[in-house]
Amino acid sequence: MYSKEQASKLKQAFWTTFGQYMVSVPSADGLKINWVNYKTNFKYIFFKMDADKRMASIAIEITHPDVDIQALLFEQFYELRNILHHHLEEEWQWHLHTRNDYDKIISRISTEIHDVSVFKQDDWPKLISFFKSRMIALDEFWSTAKYSFEDLK
Template sequence: MYSKDQASQLKQAFWTAFGQYMGPVLSAEGLRTNWINYKTGVKHIYFRTQADNKMASVAIEIAHPDAELQELFFEQFATYKTMLHNTLGEEWQWQLHGKDEYGKIVSRIYTELSPVSIFQQEDWPKLISFFKPRIIALDEFWNDVKVSFEA
């Protein structure tokens, strides 16, 4: 078991290492990108990469405070479901109106990897191999469909 401070340092070390690893990778538009804190450019739509002591996940998170508008965004993503899955090379899970770790209602399109732990450095290559192709594919997908979500 790790102290809060040790756990925080390990998490920070992983995300720093991942950021350095992804640093040279350009976006689908050929631009430098902050892959860890990816900006979709559309309010209430986020790309999340998360890891803890049991699993890791990559998600499109729709966090609009209005549940009906959140559902509309979710349905809009559903119209691109085949394109998304083709770009990712795999099918993801779709969850309308779930709760995040803070109890807030969010909708998610996501995939998970387990068992892995961000606290085990020997799992870091697995985590990087999980995150890298998926966040790059999300960027490629988003580059093609973002304009339809901006309206």
């Protein structure tokens, strides 16, 4: 078992390693990008990656405080789901109005893998592979899809 400080350092080391691994990968628009802290440039739309001692997940999170607007944003993603799934080459789970770890109502489109641990360096290649392909695919999708959200900004 790790102390909070040790766990924090290991997680930080993983994300630093992932960022270094991805630094030479340009965005779909050919720009330099911070893959770990991906910016959608929409206030309430985030691409989130997470890893802990049992699993890893990647998600599109919609966090607008007005649940009706949040639903509109979610519906817009749903209208684009075939394009999204085409880029991802897999289908993800869709959850309208779920609660996050802070008990805040969000909507989430996500996938995850189990039986991996960010605390085991032997699992890092599997985690990096999981995140890399999906973040690149999300970026390719977002490069064109973001324009569909302009009226909802």
